[in-house]
Amino acid sequence: MKTKPSISIPFDEIFHDINLSNEEKDFIQQRIEPIAVTKDEILFRQGDYIDYQYYVYDGCLRTYHIDEQGKEHTLQFAIKHWWISDYIAYFGDKKAVLFVECIKDAELFKISKENFEAIYKFSPKIEELFRQKLEKALVRNEKRILANLTNSAKERYVAFLKKYPVIEKNIKNYHIASYLGITTESLSRIRKEIASDN
Template sequence: MKASLPVPVPFDEIFHGIDLSEEEKNLITEKIELISVDKDDILFKQGDIINHQYYVYDGCLRTYHIDENGKEHTLQFAIKHWWISDYIAYFGDNKAVLNTECIKKAQLFKISKENFEAIYKFSPKIEHLFRRKLEKALVRHEKRILANLTNTAKERYLAFLNKYPDIEKHIKNYHIASYLGITTESLSRVRKDIAKSH
């Protein structure tokens, strides 16, 4: 993981939906940092102190938990335009319970909790924007929990493909299986079933 060459902050991407003043843009530029993460790098791991959120400018990352038996449980893939962190630790002031690895070389905009708070204090409309983002994220999270409880493996896999188009070429089968909560063997059967139906 290393600092990257400066690029202009993509305000229209990160703060989509609001018009920013020059003062707001200048403050954001002061508070945000661009980093480059290589494939297989670990952005953070279980037990780390989490004080940052990351906006994916390009690339792909995976967030997962390792249980006491050593089994991996994938919670999220973060692709372009997504935010990623261990939000249990970030909002709860606890140590990380998740790991995040880079599975396709990425450039990330990194911002600390303190710097986010400074931006919110300066600009209530930015705080409002991110509150709305959190509300939508909570809805998506609860829909996924419900889908995992009620949908078949095939339905969950099709929803995964819809949510993450073109991601399969960058990730391993066991990553997908752990995200869906199934074995790699079950994933293979689901793919064969879909292929037959087409």
């Protein structure tokens, strides 16, 4: 069950690279909500209406899709300083096609689409910051698609380790395998190959 942790909004983390006035901080404070989620908790499910983005202050979550055969496909892991949601639903005003699961106890800040829009109007420099974040996210996503099309499974795993250097010990093998698009057996074989190379 989600609870409200007693943590202050980390303005310097969420809105890094810009200086916020006390008036801006007060405006944001009224529109962002801290929540705590526990391991294995599902934040939202496929078919839910999505109106929130979540900032990860601590912990780890993942987004995944379940296909018609019941197979899971992990799209993203979200660790400290990352944002997570079902952006297909969030930006498209549609029902979720993804699940978001907590895979390590987490403290989050959630903010609705309506409140984000209000903050953008109140402070254009925040809108500029998040536009830049969105552009960078689009670039990362296209690079990942290209890598999935052209790189070997071993190369994708090495890239995963560089991207998520601190979470491998906290997540299950099948989570990693589903993110890489391989079986857990293939993941074990790749790890053995890397160990023998070293």
